[in-house]
Amino acid sequence: MSTIVVRICLARPGDGLGVEALAGVALGIDVGMQGAAGPVATAIDQYGGRLAVPYGWAQALVACLTEAPQGADGPPPAGLAYTCPPVRLIEAYTELGSGAQQRLAQALAELELLAVAEHARGSGIGTALLSAAEDLLRRDGRHLVFAKIRLDNQKAQLWFRRRGYLLTAPGESVIFNIGEATISFDDGGDGYRLAVKSLDASRHVHRVRARTSSYLTVR
Numbered sequence: 001m002s003t004i005v006v007r008i009c010l011a012r013p014g015d016g017l018g019v020e021a022l023a024g025v026a027l028g029i030d031v032g033m034q035g036a037a038g039p040v041a042t043a044i045d046q047y048g049g050r051l052a053v054p055y056g057w058a059q060a061l062v063a064c065l066t067e068a069p070q071g072a073d074g075p076p077p078a079g080l081a082y083t084c085p086p087v088r089l090i091e092a093y094t095e096l097g098s099g100a101q102q103r104l105a106q107a108l109a110e111l112e113l114l115a116v117a118e119h120a121r122g123s124g125i126g127t128a129l130l131s132a133a134e135d136l137l138r139r140d141g142r143h144l145v146f147a148k149i150r151l152d153n154q155k156a157q158l159w160f161r162r163r164g165y166l167l168t169a170p171g172e173s174v175i176f177n178i179g180e181a182t183i184s185f186d187d188g189g190d191g192y193r194l195a196v197k198s199l200d201a202s203r204h205v206h207r208v209r210a211r212t213s214s215y216l217t218v219r
């Protein structure tokens with residue numbers, strides 16, 4: 001019986017096209033493995049998997065199935081987890097001032113892309129990537145992570161639920177406190193739901209039901 005050995009690490013220069021193809025899988029679009037490198041592939045090939053972005057760092061973790069070197073000469077990565085500060089959300093709170101925006105960026109993270117190549121699914125690679133991404137965010141001091149999942153992607157919604165995430169109902173808000181301010185965000189009404197998880201072991205995401213509405217919050 002053969003055992004698959006999975007290694008999760010930050011993407012390295014040379015992983016760019018593989019990362020881009022997996023980003024396409026996560027977004028449900030076919031970007032293929034050939035042709036000119038797009039901006040993500042170019043950035044990964046130049047800087048690796050830790051990229052400077054507004055309000056902090058984006059991190060691209062990849063899953064490698066063999067001990068063979070990744071990159072231009074090795075096999076493409078079998079999975080990707082890409083996390084970053086939720087830039088658009090932070091920019092929507094300019095009235096809080098740059099200090100509070102920075103604290104928001106330090107507390108919140110978005111799991112923007114998660115995908116495993118079709119041939120490699122069902123072996124625990126997605127779970128390993130998610131858990132490595134959460135560990136990294138926790139070490140960086142993040143308190144809450146969320147992912148946007150398409151409304152019609154019920155398999156992924158169930159998958160996240162089984163891994164401790166609470167999903168918003170369409171239009172339902174997430175209310176989050178950063179000390180001096182309380183912020184609120186939702187799915188944006190563009191065909192997604194949010195999967196939300198606290199990264200603090202002592203706090204959890206709860207659904208609070210009011211008379212005519214409900215929201216998710218951390219306590």
Ligand SMILES: CC(C)(COP(=O)(O)OP(=O)(O)OC[C@H]1O[C@@H](n2cnc3c(N)ncnc32)[C@H](O)[C@@H]1OP(=O)(O)O)[C@@H](O)C(=O)NCCC(=O)NCCS
Nearest residue numbers: 025026114115116121122123124125126127149156159162
């Ligand atoms: C969602 C996705 C990332 C999961 O990746 P995966 O590698 O198949 O995930 P896992 O193998 O960890 O889990 C899948 C199932 O395999 C099972 N499994 C089989 N062998 C396993 C093992 N050795 N360890 C853990 N789970 C295992 C698990 O039980 C799990 O089932 P469950 O959810 O009922 O518990 C993948 O299906 C995917 O890329 N989908 C398309 C893109 C997408 O929808 N992304 C999410 C939104 S951005």
